Amino acid sequence: METQNIWDNFNEELYFFILKRVKDKDITNDIFQNTFFKIHKNLSSLEKEEKARAWVFQIARNEISNHFNKESIYVDELHSPKEALLEKYEHICCFDQFIDDLPEIYNQVIELIYIKGLKQKEVAEALDISLENVKARVSRAKEILKKKFNECCQYELDEQGRLRGEANCSQCSPSVK
Secondary structure, X not given: OOHHHHHHHHHHXXXXXXXXXXXXXXXXXXXXXXXXXXXXXXXXXXXXXXXXXXXXXXXXXXXHHHHHHHOOOOOOOOOOHHHHHHHHOOOOOOHHHHHHHXXXXXXXXHHHHHHOOOOHHHHHHHHOOOHHHHHHHHHHHHHHHHHHHHHHXXXXXOOOOOEXXXXXXXXXXXXXX
């Protein structure tokens, strides 16, 4: 299959797919262009022509996700959202390590919602998954984090739902997963 065939078959549908998720024509044009650049560059990795549509739209979803990951890098001139969140929890042992160690599908929603401040509905649209799927991933990520904090640092939730435990526990190590 050639890039021109993919263009002929998918360009209009792909453009509106992207536009529906980012809701800005200029950004859509950039993502659309990047998507077709990657399609052209990686066309040799398309193994089965009957899977072309799924492959093309996955590249577009990745480009949309990349856009949202790059967007809103700084909350203000001094701190990025992640730095602000990490400062809030810097007293909690291994916080950033545990966030970074989450499986990609959970890490992605946690970063988009809690670090970048997107609403769950916006995350669902950006990742092209259902709102229920976003909620399930958030819930699963929280369960994984609670388990890790409890196993490593014997953290527990107090009456207000805040983590309580040893702030600089010596039990945690980079190998804790």
